[in-house]
Amino acid sequence: MKMKKVVALGAAVGVALAGLGLALPANAEPVSNGYVLVGSDTLQDSTNALLNGTSVGGAPVRVTSAGTSLGSFDAFGSTAIQTKTGGAYFGRPAGSGAGVTALRASITGNTYTGNAAVPARVITGQVDIARSSSGAGSNANTNGLLAYVPYGRDAVAYAYNGTNSDLAALTTAQLKQIYESNTPVTIGSTVVKPRIPQSSSGTRSFFLSAIGVTTLGTTVGDSTANTTPENDASILGADEIIPFSAASWVAQANGVTGVNTIAAASAVNVKLGSPNGVAPFTGTGTSLVPNSTFYNAAPFGRDTYLVVEYARINSSDAKYDANLANLLDPSKTQSLTNTGTFASTTGAVKRKFGFLAPSSTTIIRAYATL
């Protein structure tokens, strides 16, 4: 009998250690000393650079607030993140939609579920800003409780893996056909294999809207409940295409991002297409510059946003936070939303990451209820 008890105890200890082992990776990401950003993959590289400090714009620039550093959490990585000291570990918001959902939960106190691997958690006050590569869409509301503050101008093109020019300049109509069809679409001699980023991706929702697709065709790989990351050139097989942020492509090619998927061995034949024959960028090598003609034109040009609780940037509200408001004030030289061109502005940094000035600086309010 004694022997059995010992064995049982050993087993119990083993389980407990295994549990600790699972929790450890989340600790590798430090907590923020100040405001917290989550959400869009498209915006993450530029906000990471701005908050951690960078010289890519030609001068050292680091965005701080009220004497503290800030934290920007990637869209992909460990399944759980802890954003502030003592805060809950919660599912990593993977993309624009998830980021806004997490921000809403942070405001309301409702539980948030980032992914199936992490239980729903109360995350009150754990998220301050959501990165969003898509606009408010149907959630826009003049009395909305959230504010979409324009961050920068991006455009969505598509990346393709091919050795000929069949997929180099697809039209909007061709893209719509490719993503709606239930049978394979052939362009030139190439049978196109469409792919799509995960469902919370702002790039996904914007792209489908831009080409007029509401229901994906059955030929689209990973069309439902997938976890395909956006802006990852390394995942494309031969003749596959996927929506891709032009800004992200420019940033990766320029070598200013932490990870460069374009340079991956598997991406040697991956290129950025020119929708309707308009190239998303000019320049070559590591000196790419956004092509304003493509960025400014419909349907592929888009403004991107930082989303925040409106009350916190409304000076007449009791929840008004002047520091947060300054952080999102484009007239401030080193705010997150500045679009200047001088080397020591945040705008100069964002240009290196492929973002131009947004088409408007007007805040869009959204979500009448949270």
Add this chain to the structure above:
Amino acid sequence: MFRKNIVRAAAVGVVVVALVAGSAVAAHAADTVPPTVGSKGPYYIGDAGDGSIIPAGTELDFDYALIGMPSADPADIEAVFPGTPDGETVRTFISPRGSEHTPAQWTAWADSAFKTGTKDVIYPAVTLGAQILGNQSTVRAGGNFSIGFAFMKNNNLNLADGDVYFTYITVQPNGKWTFATPDGSGPVDPEPSADSFDVNLEAVTTSAPDGALSLVAPASNTATIGNPALVDGLSTSTGSLGDFSVVDERFQTHPGWTLTTTVTQFTNAADSSKIINASQLGVAPKLVEPNAAVTLANPQVAGSATYPSVFAQTGDTAAAGTAKFNADLKFVSPVNMPAGTYTSKLTLTLASK
């Protein structure tokens, strides 16, 4: 009621002083921040938005985004602060005035960076609010500081040869601040040609009780300490006192004597409020000719000298006859004192034992 007011004033004395200083800044912002001393070179302040030079006397917000620039000439807008090969990192900082070269004494700081691909620095942040490490709240409370950046090495422990650039600032308790604008004439190290001072010597003698004991003063009653050079970032000047003699012909009684040095504090010739303590003068006594009866005192070291101090003495053994002396002088200016001419008086007093 009057008593109560007095008590309150005493309890918050520091704050009261700071407020008075703040009022002065608002009224005379351009001339209340003294010229910067000790920076490797001029440190102009520009707008981070476009690089335009901020005019002297401008009152700035604590979090307004600003950059440092080595030149005020718009044609030099892309000029860099030149670094040196030993530079490994760059930090911006706010420090007490006089502590710019001592990172351990900085009040607040932040990591910065070289210009990409070089060891030079361009547009370092001068934004007060961006100095997020250390104790920024001390700066926000107001006072006199320096803001600048340093080329560093040894994991931010020590300064690299690129040295430190900074400018004096005065921060009000509400966070508003003003700064000293360089005159643009080049380095502001305390080493202009006028960096010397005069020493008047007074030869004081006592009456010889039995025979002749006398002190013969130098040919000139002014000793100039010049040739300033930067040693460890401090202006260091050297000179010689000049030959002088003690003549003791009391061969019968030979009671001995003591020669004592006293030094008054150094006063800036242009601004009598600028005073350097006498402890900054080092005096190293020496015999011009050997004299076995004379014992020289240990040198007084610049920076820690104490006066009065014994220069030399003899014992009750034998009269020394004529003992011919001189002294090496070394003056180290504190880093926070403006360049200029400082005067003092050194007195040698001969007394019989």
